Amino acid sequence: MTVEICLDDLAGVRTAAEAGADRIELCSALGDGGLTPSIGTVAAALGLAGSLGVNVLVRQRPGDFVFDADELAAMVADIHAMRALPNPHGVPLAFVVGALRPDGTVDAPATRALVTACGEAQVTFHKAFDQTPDRSAALETLVSLGVTRVLTSGGAPNVVEGTASLSSLVAQADGRITVLAGGGVRAANVAALVRETGVREVHLRAAVRTPSASLATSAYDRGSRDTTSGALVAEVVAAVREVAA
Secondary structure (H helix, E strand, O other): OEEEEEEOOHHHHHHHHHOOOOEEEEOEOHHHOOEOOOHHHHHHHHHHOOOOEEEEEOOOOOOOOOOOHHHHHHHHHHHHHHHOOOOOOOOOEEEEEOOEOOOOOEOHHHHHHHHHHOOOOOEEEOHHHHHOOOHHHHHHHHHHOOOOEEEEOOOOOOOOOOHHHHHHHHHHHOOOOEEEEEOOOOOOOHHHHHHHHOOOEEEEOOEEEEEOOOOOOOOOOOOEEEEEOHHHHHHHHHHHHHHHO
16 A cells, blocks of 8 residues: 655655655645646755655646647656756656646647656656546556556545545556545545555645744735644554555
């Protein structure tokens, strides 16, 4: 079983590692659904990760997942730049990508370009997958493109409501691609999720609201921000380890 923590705070990298997570998805701007973190942030995370795997979100802007040629080129360039970073500790570096056509189907040429840029690194197709009109067909497209895993709640608002769909996707995947269940994963539901769907990887944002370090507030600092909770991570890890035992 693998527990992946989605975060945009560098302190959260250490927090996730200390709480027993296996991997992080490193982002920026999670308030906008997550965007590509800066090259400096990725470099710092590689230095902090220890035994954690680091999956980097590559998403050039907020909004839809229909990218033009300039946006796609920028994302490809970001991937190449991150792969070229020093990685003296050999941290497993992977990427999280996704591109759709206007009708919601997977944009195969754009996704292929992103996968190719990743080289031998593993590739996760992010939750844009849940917008596809036919998830079964989309899964086969991702398999054909060499995508390693897909992050999904089964097209439902959360993994609990998407349990039946997740079960079907796991059965269809049949080891050819990993189904990473994400969206509302909590310590209280993760054991049932694993038992009922057969997923072997789960993803969550273990966020807690933290007071600002600044005594002054403004439109840019309203007095608090989201950080990663070691307690929430540890609770999910413990629940997952128990059901996997």
